[in-house]
Structure formats: C-alpha cells, structure tokens
Amino acid sequence: MSTQADNTHMQRQTPDYGLDAGLLVYAMFIVGLAAAIIGFSLVLTSSRHVSLAYAVQIFGFCCLILAALMYASSRFGKLRARDRLLARLKLHGDEALLDVGCGHGLLLIAAAKLLPRGQAVGIDLWTQAQYDNSREATLSNAALEGVEQRVKVHDGDMRKMPFADRSFDAAVAHFAIHNVPSREGRREAIREIVRTLSPGGQVAISDIFGLKLYADELRKSEMTDVEISELSFWTFPPARTVTARKPSQPV
Ligand SMILES: C[S@@+](CC[C@H](N)C(=O)[O-])C[C@H]1O[C@@H](n2cnc3c(N)ncnc32)[C@H](O)[C@@H]1O
Incomplete structure (x- = not known):
C-alpha cells in the first residue's frame, strides 16, 4: 500500500535534492520575519525604547539573511559544489561509487550519470539533517x-x-x-x-567542519595523497574538501 509521502514523490516532475x-531554516525565517515586523512597529510607535526596537529589527534582518543564505546554498550553491567535488575524482565511467549520507x-x-558502466550506492539513516528525507524521495529523484x-x-x-x-x-561524502x-x-x-575502498580507490569528502580530523584519520589508515582544499564559498556555511587515495599495494 503506498503512503501519502510516496504519492507526493511519485507526482513530482523535477528532482528535489532537499x-x-x-x-532550522524555516524557524529562522519565521522568527526573523516576526522580529523585523515587531522591531519596525516599535520604531514607528515607541519613542521610549528606540534602541531596543532597532536591536529587535537588526536581529530579525540577520535571521532572514542567514535563512536566505542557507536556502540558496541548498537550492543552487550545492549543485556547483557537487560538480566540483565529483570532478576531483576523475571517474572513468565503470567504477562502483559509494555516497555516504x-x-x-x-x-x-x-x-550515476558519470558512470554509464558502473554503479552508485548510497547509504543513509534518513535523519532530518535534511528536510523530508527518505529513501523513497531519493529513489524517486x-x-x-x-x-x-x-x-x-x-x-x-x-x-x-x-x-x-x-x-x-570511489567514495564521497557531502555535508554528512x-x-x-x-x-x-x-x-x-x-x-x-x-575499509570499503578497493586498493587504488579514491575518496573526496566535503564538509563544513572536521576536515583536519578526517585528514588525520585518513593518514592513520594509511591513505596517501591526503589533501585539504581551500575554503569554497559555493555553499553556506562555506566548506572544504579532503581528498585521498588508498595505496594500490598494501604498505
Ligand atoms: C545535510 S544532509 C546531506 C545529504 C547529501 N549528502 C547532500 O549533500 O545533499 C546529511 C545526511 O547525512 C545523513 N546522516 C546523518 N548521520 C548519519 C549516519 N550516522 N549514518 C548515515 N547517514 C547519516 C542524514 O540522514 C542526511 O541525509
């Protein structure tokens, strides 16, 4: 029996990448809008609490700007970040690739589009780190x-x-x-x-923090060519990517 969520995903005509x-984005938008309106009304109506009114208004605008940046990151910036991350792997088209989270x-x-003779495998716990997250939504996309x-x-x-x-x-993990x-x-x-990478396999992990820890663990796990990129501003928050390769022969 199909659920309402399944039906929603089936009816969609264009992919939604979450x-x-x-x-948090919706909460910041609502709180920001409310604070901006309240602050604005206080500026107009109260002569005694002008500084408080401006503070509320500024707080509201900051929330709205943060919400807008995070929204734009998920809807537009992440697409560019995705392409840059995959380009680092220089895939041939016949690989098996793992997407973690x-x-x-x-x-x-x-x-999967870059792997006409290969396969792309994803693993996830489907938490609300991404809104409306589910295996059905991914398969529908x-x-x-x-x-x-x-x-x-x-x-x-x-x-x-x-x-x-x-x-x-190859393995990738993006903001996961x-x-x-x-x-x-x-x-x-x-x-x-x-562990799950083949000898010679490559990994690229983009994230908003923790890159030094990832690089350290990759080195401890005897991965080679471990490098952390410059900060990229295509997403909000901005992110770095760590890349590494598993030696072809055991070291
Ligand atoms: C911010 S989303 C990013 C999703 C996707 N990589 C992207 O860039 O659009 C983080 C994802 O990591 C997943 N996740 C969080 N903890 C996890 C865990 N312990 N194991 C597997 N997936 C996890 C969440 O369910 C969520 O789908």
Missing part, C-alpha cells in the same frame, strides 16, 4: 533523472556500513559526516570508508 537543516541523492545521482538502474540505496549508519571490504572504487555526534564516531565513519 533542504539542509530545513527545520546520500540524503536526497545530490551526489549519488550525479555520480533517481527515476526522474533516468538513472534508477545504476542507483542503489541502503538504510544504515556510516559508522558500521553493511558492505564487504574493498567493495568500492559532521552530523555524527562524537569525534570518535566521525573517525569510525572515516575508517569504514577506507
């Missing part, structure tokens, strides 16, 4: 983009992934690993990525 921290499939589906045959989605935790050692030629609450949890996720 709104990051959606509840794939959400609505932004990278997963773009990767893959179908709308015409790559459903080359996309697989697994439910699971990135700290303990249900994949055999050396399953993937920072959601794991503890530093040790984030290190576990990195070790899992390394």
